[in-house]
Amino acid sequence: MSILPKDSVTIHLWGNIISSMHNGIIVVNSDNEILLMNESAQKLLQVQDEAWKGRNIKALIPNSRMHEVLQGGESSIGEKMVISGRACMVNRTPLYEEGERVGAMAVIQDISEMDHYRTLLKQMESIIEFSTDGIYVVDREGVTMQVNSAYEEITGFRREELIGRRMKDLMTEGYFDQSVSLLVLEQKRRISIIQRIGGKKDVIVTGNPVFDDQGGLEMIVTSVRDITHLNDLRNELEKAHTFSRIQNNRYTIHSGGTEQSVIFHSPQIKKVYEKVRQVAPYPTSILLNGPSGTGKEVMANLIHDLSERKEKPFIQINCGAIPEQLLESELFGYEAGAFTGASRNGKIGLLELADQGTVMLDEIAELPLALQVKLLRVLQEKQLQRIGGTKPRLLDIRIVAATNQDLRKLIQAGKFREDLFYRLAVVEISIPSLAERQEDIVPLVEHYFAYFCRQYRVDKQMSSETKESLKRYHWPGNVRELRNLVENMIVSVPSTMIEPVHLPLHIQDQTRCDDSHSTLKERVSEFERRLIHEVVEKHNSLRKAAEQLGVDHSTLVKKMQRWEKEKGTG
Missing domain, CATH: 1.10.10 (Arc Repressor Mutant, subunit A)
Incomplete structure (x- = not known):
């Protein structure tokens, strides 16, 4: 019995339908002999012309189970099997005519290509997921479709809070300051911008348009790279260049291994030392006062070294040594083209250079009133704005101010701002003169004597009479005068033993006059x-x-x- 339509028009129609199908179609009769096979099936089984007609299907597909459908009369759906070396999905259905089972039909879908594309898709997803650059994908409506793990790590945003959200809404909520995806949607070209993420991190984003076969915009794929670290490196490089320019200039850059040590036997300096140790770990502003040369710089260094900032810069700025017209640009820096004669690259200021470190403002009383206002703003707001700049820069510095003047009297005279004084003098430490602590004179002399002997590689000694004479001296220049005197004796006295006769005449004269028994x-x-x-x-x-x-x-x-x-x- 024939299972094919008898009407020629119907036969032609079914023939066209079956031939045009992408899946392979095979029809067998009740004897399992092939009656019909479309081009897709012929291509899969690699048969030509009509050599297949009337052949048993097992001759072409040895593992065929079409006979089971013919015998049992039950369909078999979605069975995976290998045909001619290719992975296929096979559906088998029995055919009936007037209630009699007359054959069966098999629909064969080649899924090897699907597996290939599925594998490629999985590989592409893995590549995107494990890219070190962040990937952000939106559709033609600006709705987030996909983000990868790198994007989550760079931005701190979770994909769950982004996918399905419109870029305009995310911008409104402060996720981004601007959207490259929206710019690409508008201009339909590749665009790169610097983006601020969450108001904290700088990233460079490049939006790439993806077009369909008809030239319509289908999606935007954006790559995101964190440049915060690069900006930090650039800032550090700028700082390093600035350090090299100002080294050995009118500023002091802290570096270990100097003779700057705290040497004392007196109870007065012991009290100062203990107070320094107590307050140094805190970021509190400190005001050091005392006569010139008493060692305020040494104490400022000690404060820095005992703090958590010890690995960061320590910059000493002498407010009285820099011309007033240059002081503002030196302290605060300036942007490119801020004024006539300004460097075309701009300049980082000393305060900014000391970020996360300590600044010693020596001779703070010499700071002009106009700059006192700007310094007060830095201390209050913890940010700085360069001359000619529009954006404030966050600044984390610890201020140690020093003076040999009475700031309270200067406040009364209108020469120093009272509000700045209280900002600087959160902790006030007074350092007594050397004449008030005679117990420290000989230890300091011995310390500097040993230091300069090592530095100049000489072997000299100092007699006890010389030390006694130095102890009786009044030291109007304090520790600075003592240090300079010791260095002078080391290099200028040819004798290996320094005697009282080698001391400067003004010291000999004073010590003699002080001796009432002479x-x-x-x-x-x-x-x-x-x-x-x-x-x-x-x-x-x-x-x-x-x-x-x-x-x-x-x-x-x-x-x-x-x-x-x-x-x-x-």
């Missing part, structure tokens, strides 16, 4: 001793020294022997 004979003797020492140091022999002094050689020898003996018994 007689005229003793003073004449001291002058004679100093004169003879100076002449002996200039000559290689005592005989030549005696000739210059106009005394007998034996007389000179006796005098020096007597002085040496007095020194040994003294």
Whole structure:
């Protein structure tokens, strides 16, 4: 019995339908012999012409189970099997005519290509997901379709809060300051912009339009790269260049290994030291006051080294050493073209250079009133604006101010702002003069003496009489004067033993005047001793020294022997 339509028009119609189908179609009769096979099935089974007609289907498909459908009369749907080496999905259905089972039809779908595309899709999804750049995809309506893990990590936004949301709404809610996707939707071309994410992080985003076969915009794929780190590196490089320019200039850049040490035996400085240790770990502003040369810079260094900022910059700025017309640009920096003569690249200011570190503002009383206002704003708002700039920059600095003047009197005279004073003097530390702490004089002398001997690679000593003379001196220049004096003696006195006669005359004169037991004979003797020492140091022999002094050689020898003996018994 034939299972094909008998009407020629119907046969032609069914033939066209079956031939045009993408899936393979095979029809067998009740004897499992092939009656019909469309082009897709012929291509799959690699048969030509009509050599297939009347053949048993198992001859072409050995693992065919069409006979089971013919015998049992039940359809088989969605069975996976391999046909001619290709993965296929097969549906089998029995055919009836007038209630009699006359054959069966198989619909074969080649799924090997689908698996291939599915694998490619999975690979593409993996590539997108594991890209180090953030990927953000929106459709032609500006609705978020997909974001990858890198985007989540860069921005801190979760895909669940973005997918399905319109870019305009996300901008309104503050997720982005601007949207490259909306710009691409409008201009239909590739666009790159700098985007601010959540008001915290800078990213560079590039939107790429994707067009369909008809040239219509289908979606926008945006790549996102975090440039915050690059900006940080650029800022650090700018700081490094600025450091190199100002090193050894009128500013002091903190670096370890100097002779700047806190040396003391006196209870006064012990009290100062303990207070410094107590307040240093906190970011509080500190005002150091005391006479010039007492060691305010040393204490400021100590404050920095005892704080959490010790690995960050320490910059000392002498407010009285910079011309007033330059001070503002030096402190606050300026943008490119801010004024005539400005660098075309702009300039980072010293305060900005010290970000996250410590700034010592020495001689703070010399700061002009106009700049006092700007400094107060920096301390209050913790941000700075360069000259000619429009955007404030966040700034985290700790201020240690220092002065040898009475700021309270300057406030009364209208020369210093009271509000700035209270901002600077959250903690006020007074450093006494060296004359008020005589216990520190000899330890400081010994410290600097040893330091300069090491630095200049000389081997010298200082007599106890010299130390005693230095202890009795009033030190109007304080520790700075002491340090300079010790260095002077190390380099200018040829003798290996520094004696009182080697001290500057004004020190000898003062220490003699301070000694109420000193007689005229003793003073004449001291002058004679100093004169003879100076002449002996200039000559290689005592005989030549005696000739210059106009005394007998034996007389000179006796005098020096007597002085040496007095020194040994003294």
